[in-house]
Amino acid sequence: DAGVIQSPRHEVTEMGQEVTLRCKPISGHDYLFWYRQTMMRGLELLIYFNNNVPIDDSGMPEDRFSAKMPNASFSTLKIQPSEPRDSAVYFCASSPPGTKETQYFGPGTRLLVL
């Protein structure tokens, strides 16, 4: 079975540009999470969805960040405009129905904003 799929794996962009990160959760999972990982702040939960509905977006740092989940098999995290401090590894994770406890992580997108 395919795990969580993220694209792109690496992204280098210039400050001010729009960045879109994509995630395909494991089929049948109904929770989807977006995390950001940096050396300074560790792993931070940005937002999570249940059945495509955003449940908690309190971790989204600013209005420059937005996330959508138009259907059960696809989610995007958008940063517009991007800034150098957004440089991090962004992970998507999903969980099976009925539990958000055990999460399955994707390989991450390494974002560098110059």
Place this chain on the structure above:
Amino acid sequence: SQQGEEDPQALSIQEGENATMNCSYKTSINNLQWYRQNSGRGLVHLILIRSNEREKHSGRLRVTLDTSKKSSSLLITASRAADTASYFCATTGTGTALIFGKGTTLSVSS
């Protein structure tokens, strides 16, 4: 905000030795989990222990939970070079999603 704090931040051992990592947390939890992250990869779930459990085993892993002290430990026995990774504890409370600590970096040399 981070809930779990792992200790030590870094640990270096020889193959065959045991590795012990600790995690402390601040508020009441429903369960506590340990994850492993190999360099450049996503996190992999290792083991979950519920708040009413005190000890759990999975292969070479042993996890303990002391809710009175708000702490947990992860023991890896007979470590191997392939165990080299960062290890994170994560907690779940009522109405909350996982909150991760900053991790312990384990290095196992052959």
